[in-house]
Amino acid sequence: MSPSVLPDGDPVPADGALPAGIVPAADRDFGVYIHVPYCRVRCGYCDFNTYTADELRGHRRDDYPDAVAQEIALAQRVLEAAPRPAQTVFFGGGTPTLLSTDALGGMLSAVRDTFGIAPGAEVTVEANPDSVTPESLARLAAAGVTRVSIGMQSVVPHVLAALDRTHDPANVATAVAGARAAGLDVSVDLIYGAPGESLEDWRASVTAALALEPDHLSAYALIIEDGTKLARRIRAGEVAAPDDDLQAEMYELVDDLTAAAGYDWYEVSNWSRGGAHRSRHNLAYWRGTDWWGFGPGAHSHVGGVRWWNVKHPAAYAQRLSQGISPAAAREIPDEEARLLERILLESRIREGLPLDAVPARQRGAAAGLIADGLIEGADAVRGRVVLTRRGRLLADAVVRALTE
Structure with missing residues (x-):
């Protein structure tokens, strides 16, 4: 929950207090999203609030867990009237697994110590297949992670190149096997409609993903976002824009192949092996429950109030170090x-x-x-x-x- 362009809204007080009269309901589910805004390479299609190493002036990645811990402490003060254990925790990005397992585990411990984590909670970490090993996945499981979402996107080299994805497709199978050995639920993410991708390219990717027998599969149509490298290349005529009819065929194909493999669709872009493997965190978004998004650019929703944090990691950390809420603005729809x-x-x-x-x-x-x-x-x-x-x-x- 951290798009790169923030909306306008009303100012937020320095202490982050909710508007007068807004009292979070203690009986509503509560989720935690932790945004990790780091990537080795910026993918040409991505408009999320992420940063490569040369875009992080004034910010040290090693300091990031401390800043998140400060926002978690602020959240405890704001939500003191309605303490609720987290039903779900989701580390998204960016590439969360660019941080050490100790850093990720430390942020999860801060959530646990502050709010509590409900028995049987779903705790997900997004991962690039090149940024995990069987050993790191085992350490994540030991820290309390229950699920890993692996960004596969495609197995076809020219499609990965069109998306500026740099991982080795062979590493996806290694990551899935490592997650399985660690006892983690596995989700695999795919993208369809990249420039130059054919229906048979897409069939190869879906077939390869299903051969790994993940618990969950997401397949997202490529959307061209303004301001991205891919949008500029399309405007310049260097590559073709996605074809709506071909994307529709690709959607029908993934729906057919997942059904044949025993998966059920439960949201437009998501399929799982039965209800137990659905993404409970994402379902909470679609059902409009409460969540607090920690990190730069992250969005939150509590008691009908929405707010979003300042974008740059340095500005985010500076505000927290001064005891000021990192929220940039908010609204009550x-x-x-x-x-x-x-x-x-x-x-x-x-x-x-x-x-x-x-x-x-x-x-x-x-x-x-x-x-x-x-x-x-x-x-x-x-x-x-x-x-x-x-x-x-x-x-x-x-x-x-x-x-x-």
């Missing part, structure tokens, strides 16, 4: 905005959206969506909006029909 977000997010998941959550004037749109093959008729009769596969490809159109 109004009822209309919250409803739109709920429809947008909950319609993406397999359980769908309660039809009675849709404004009364728009519920009649369900009949047209059924007729167009975009939502499941049987589920609609039971009072839920559940996307068909065609609906997953046209999810934005479904949201528009239910909100406009």
Whole structure:
């Protein structure tokens, strides 16, 4: 939860206190996101808030865990009225595994000591396959990590080159085997629609990923974000923009191959081996529960309030060292905005959206969506909006029909 461009918002007090009248509900699930903003190389398609070594003037990577620990202490003061153990913890980035296992374990210990970690909690670390070893994965498991999400993206060399990915595809299997030996759940992440990628290239990547028998697979369509190297190359005519029709074929292919291998879709871009292996942390985002995002550029949501931290690691650490909240701004979405977000997010998941959550004037749109093959008729009769596969490809159109 750390995009590179921060929205505008209202100012946040120096102590980070929530607005008057906002009291977090003690019975709502609470998640923790820890952003690790470091990468060896900036991928051409990525617009997340990440930094390579030469972009870190005024900041030492080794000091980062201490800054996060300071924000965790601040969060304890802000949330003192409603202490809740973390149901999920997610280390994202960037490449979290560029930090030592001691650094990652230390931040996890700070969460545990401050909030507690619920029994059976899901604790995930994102990893580049070149940045882990069987030994480091075993140490992460010993520190309390339960799940690793490995950025595979593709097995085809020219596709990886188009994405500026530098890892050796052969290292993915080594990373998966190491995670398995450490007793960790394994997720594999793929991206489709890169310049020059064919349907058969994509088939090779999905087939290779499924051959590793991960517990979970994510497959994301490449989106061209303004300001990225890839966007500039497309504008210059150096490479072609993603083809929407080809991306749709690629989505249908991954959905067919995962189903044949025994995986169930549970969110538009995610499949798992049964419900026990779904990403509980990401489901918490889609269901709108509470989470605190630690780190530069990280976003948080507690009690209906949203805020986001300053972007650069040096500015983030400096504010915390001065006892000042690192939050750059915040907002309290109004009822209309919250409803739109709920429809947008909950319609993406397999359980769908309660039809009675849709404004009364728009519920009649369900009949047209059924007729167009975009939502499941049987589920609609039971009072839920559940996307068909065609609906997953046209999810934005479904949201528009239910909100406009």
